[in-house]
Amino acid sequence: MSRLLKSAQAGTVESTDILIMLAPADPGAGITVELISPTMQQYGEHIKNLIIKTLASYGVQDAVVHANEKGALDYTIEARIRTAVMRALS
Amino acid sequence: MMFAPGNNPAMLQNAGIYGADSIIFDLEDAVSIPEKDAARHLVASALKHFKYPCEVGVRINHISTPWGRDDLECVLASKPDFIRLPKGETADEIKLIDEIISEAEEKHGFAAGSIQMMTAVESPKGLRNAYEMATASPRMMALAIGGEDFVTSLKTTKTKGGRELFTARSMLVFAAREAGVDVIDSVFSDIRDEETFIEEVKLIKELGFDGKSVVNPRQINLVYQVYTPTDKEIEYAQKVLAAYREALERKSGVISLNGKMIDAPMITRAERVLAYAAAVGAYRKEEAL
Numbered sequence: 562m563s564r565l566l567k568s569a570q571a572g573t574v575e576s577t578d579i580l581i582m583l584a585p586a587d588p589g590a591g592i593t594v595e596l597i598s599p600t601m602q603q604y605g606e607h608i609k610n611l612i613i614k615t616l617a618s619y620g621v622q623d624a625v626v627h628a629n630e631k632g633a634l635d636y637t638i639e640a641r642i643r644t645a646v647m648r649a650l651s
Numbered sequence: 652m653m654f655a656p657g658n659n660p661a662m663l664q665n666a667g668i669y670g671a672d673s674i675i676f677d678l679e680d681a682v683s684i685p686e687k688d689a690a691r692h693l694v695a696s697a698l699k700h701f702k703y704p705c706e707v708g709v710r711i712n713h714i715s716t717p718w719g720r721d722d723l724e725c726v727l728a729s730k731p732d733f734i735r736l737p738k739g740e741t742a743d744e745i746k747l748i749d750e751i752i753s754e755a756e757e758k759h760g761f762a763a764g765s766i767q768m769m770t771a772v773e774s775p776k777g778l779r780n781a782y783e784m785a786t787a788s789p790r791m792m793a794l795a796i797g798g799e800d801f802v803t804s805l806k807t808t809k810t811k812g813g814r815e816l817f818t819a820r821s822m823l824v825f826a827a828r829e830a831g832v833d834v835i836d837s838v839f840s841d842i843r844d845e846e847t848f849i850e851e852v853k854l855i856k857e858l859g860f861d862g863k864s865v866v867n868p869r870q871i872n873l874v875y876q877v878y879t880p881t882d883k884e885i886e887y888a889q890k891v892l893a894a895y896r897e898a899l900e901r902k903s904g905v906i907s908l909n910g911k912m913i914d915a916p917m918i919t920r921a922e923r924v925l926a927y928a929a930a931v932g933a934y935r936k937e938e939a940l
Contacts, residue, residue, distance in 0.1 A: 571689055577661040636700035637660040640693040647688060 563620035569648035572641035579633035583645040586623040592616055598630040611635060615642040652835055652864045656681035657690035667703040669868035677710045678722050679737050687718045691725040698729035708733035714744055727755035739770030740777045742787035749788035773797035774804045778819055785830035794827045798837030811847055813854060824859040833861040842867040852877040880928045888921035
């Protein structure tokens with residue numbers, strides 16, 4: 562399990578990117594995802610699940626995520642989460 | 652070889668569609684210092700998710716910088732086809748990266764020796780050691796010249812005809828040919844000036860370069876235009892090889908075409924012309940005379 566030490570962000574609001582803002586949450590609070598996306602209806606659930614799954618792969622169980630998505634593909638979302646986690650852990 | 656900035660999702664995901672022979676995702680000059688980590692994560696993710704239609708390399712930050720080792724550790728897990736080192740100056744740098752790649756190949760279960768390397772020469776010291784670098788590892792597939800940095804280190808400026816780089820380019824071709832690796836020319840950054848770009852591609856082809864680095868997809872077809880042999884060149888190469896085959900059948904030691912003697916180097920050049928033509932789809936082997 563990884564505990565986030567501080568808030569961190571990664572990515573941009575450019576087209577095909579996603580801006581991830583990651584903040585620590587109390588132990589046991591779980592992961593809360595607030596998502597802004599132009600494709601919320603079609604891909605909103607998929608993006609939220611991908612964010613939670615990617616955080617879990619780095620052992621993050623408690624976090625608050627604000628995500629501003631601009632048409633990012635999965636590989637970008639995974640990479641931006643990775644960067645945000647590494648920055649929040651350092 | 653087309654460069655794509657490593658922290659730009661749109662360019663990474665579209666890089667394969669333009670017809671370049673090779674793509675290089677750049678973690679060095681195209682990425683600001685605060686975004687070095689983000690770029691290497693994005694490049695590693697792109698390499699895992701996409702199957703590109705050509706070879707894909709990563710230009711890491713120099714191994715002596717605070718980012719070089721982290722770049723390697725991150726992107727090698729996604730198995731790029733090759734690593735490009737900028738500002739190569741010594742064989743020891745090449746050997747060090749070779750060792751890091753070997754460890755990563757073993758750690759991730761990749762075939763030993765499957766990730767290649769190349770380096771850019773961007774200083775007089777690098778040029779002096781070019782042959783030693785090219786032969787420092789069996790992974791080395793090419794040398795390149797980084798024109799902007801090289802010109803700066805010479806305390807001169809770039810000219811339209813490239814006079815200031817003539818000696819360096821020629822010496823790099825000598826080193827690459829002696830070492831048996833490819834040699835790739837520098838980028839030409841003014842994408843609007845197609846006329847000068849084409850002149851530069853013609854020059855480096857004449858000097859013996861195998862190809863050119865480009866910074867924009869618009870430049871790819873221009874490089875192909877210059878490097879594709881003309882119909883006349885293809886026809887002549889076919890005639891040379893036909894005359895050679897005929898002489899072999901007659902067991903004749905003397906080969907001539909239209910009264911001109913054909914010798915071994917001309918045959919090698921004819922084979923190279925047809926190989927280039929075949930590589931760009933301008934010739935098929937069954938078209939042999």
